[in-house]
Amino acid sequence: MSLRKHGGGAPAGTIDFSAPRNPLGASRIALKILRESMEASTRYPDPEYRELRTAIASYYDIGSAETMILNGAAEALTLLLAAFRPRNLIVLEPTFGDHWMTAEGLGIKVVPILYSRSSEEFTLDPHVYLELPAAQKAGSMLLLSNPNNPTGHLASRKLLVQILEGIPSTSVIVVDEAFMELSDPSQSLLGMCDERLVVLRSFTKTLALPGLRVGFLHTCNDELLRKLDAVRQPWNVNAIAERMIVHMLNEYPREYFEYVDEAMRMTDLERGFLTEALEELDLTVYRSRAPFILVHHEISHPKLQGVLVKYGVYVRDASSFYSLDAHYSRISVLTREDNRKLVETFKRATEGC
Numbered sequence: 613m614s615l616r617k618h619g620g621g622a623p624a625g626t627i628d629f630s631a632p633r634n635p636l637g638a639s640r641i642a643l644k645i646l647r648e649s650m651e652a653s654t655r656y657p658d659p660e661y662r663e664l665r666t667a668i669a670s671y672y673d674i675g676s677a678e679t680m681i682l683n684g685a686a687e688a689l690t691l692l693l694a695a696f697r698p699r700n701l702i703v704l705e706p707t708f709g710d711h712w713m714t715a716e717g718l719g720i721k722v723v724p725i726l727y728s729r730s731s732e733e734f735t736l737d738p739h740v741y742l743e744l745p746a747a748q749k750a751g752s753m754l755l756l757s758n759p760n761n762p763t764g765h766l767a768s769r770k771l772l773v774q775i776l777e778g779i780p781s782t783s784v785i786v787v788d789e790a791f792m793e794l795s796d797p798s799q800s801l802l803g804m805c806d807e808r809l810v811v812l813r814s815f816t817k818t819l820a821l822p823g824l825r826v827g828f829l830h831t832c833n834d835e836l837l838r839k840l841d842a843v844r845q846p847w848n849v850n851a852i853a854e855r856m857i858v859h860m861l862n863e864y865p866r867e868y869f870e871y872v873d874e875a876m877r878m879t880d881l882e883r884g885f886l887t888e889a890l891e892e893l894d895l896t897v898y899r900s901r902a903p904f905i906l907v908h909h910e911i912s913h914p915k916l917q918g919v920l921v922k923y924g925v926y927v928r929d930a931s932s933f934y935s936l937d938a939h940y941s942r943i944s945v946l947t948r949e950d951n952r953k954l955v956e957t958f959k960r961a962t963e964g965c
């Protein structure tokens with residue numbers, strides 16, 4: 613039996629609302645670049661990923677020496693835990709990831725702290741971290757995702773800087789910005805140089821190419837970078853993904869920017885549509901700034917999922933997230949046509965069909 617619980621794996625014939633991604637879908641240009649990059653598979657990638665790091669650094673205006681290539685943002689957590697070996701992994705929950713399992717595997721203690729919850733939203737109160745005992749924070753790693761999966765909450769840059777200022781010199785904060793480019797990049801910490809800060813980014817989310825497995829991290833902590841480099845495998849990202857991202861960022865930066873910008877606008881519009889329509893069905897929809905929403909419903913899983921699947925829709929049962937239960941679903945924001953279908957199907961389910 614698998615220890616991992618993620619979205620995806622929708623039954624055939626259903627629309628998959630369970631795996632969060634860019635609602636625009638993969639762009640024609642990205643797919644063309646991908647096809648042109650296939651030939652790269654006849655050689656090994658550069659184990660130092662010099663060209664790719666330079667392309668990323670130039671596009672995002674960050675230092676290439678402080679950038680490390682990842683097999684998707686998800687790879688970072690395993691590498692960071694193995695490299696940093698925190699005394700405690702302090703995690704803002706509920707959130708995405710296999711961190712409980714990875715920490716257990718490495719013998720690292722997890723300290724969950726909670727987002728504040730109201731009937732409208734999950735918010736981040738910096739004091740839940742800042743007021744932890746000093747001994748618990750020393751030598752620890754604080755992990756959070758921004759915007760957060762599954763709640764969709766976006767913490768402001770100002771608030772995160774307040775937390776960063778309270779991180780002891782022996783500790784780090786990891787801000788997983790896998791969805792930031794589809795949310796509000798003005799709240800990003802990417803590029804900020806502080807030895808206590810690590811920022812993660814994902815191309816797979818932004819490009820709607822989750823199978824490509826490519827992302828990066830940025831940190832000005834040289835010692836941590838050295839350790840991360842030591843624990844990663846030499847070719848942690850394949851040559852096709854390496855070539856594709858280099859080609860895209862170097863040759864098509866404007867097209868990439870415009871595609872992400874359009875995706876961001878579509879995400880806002882469609883999330884608004886879904887939120888309003890589901891609230892009309894008396895469901896609780898938490899305020900989100902991500903390409904997904906968290907919904908609370910009276911009817912619980914697996915009964916709800918059974919009805920939804922019968923009518924061609926599949927959502928993420930959110931009960932495996934820490935502090936949530938079978939009355940929560942995470943729903944990806946998709947196209948208007950798909951979103952309408954989701955609303956109709958929820959109407960049927962909540963009316964007891």
Ligand SMILES: Cc1ncc(COP(=O)(O)O)c(C=O)c1O
Nearest residue numbers: 684685686708757761790814816
């Ligand atoms: C917050 C967050 N980080 C990372 C990931 C994984 O991203 P990647 O596909 O780049 O590994 C996800 C996937 O849903 C996510 O929600």
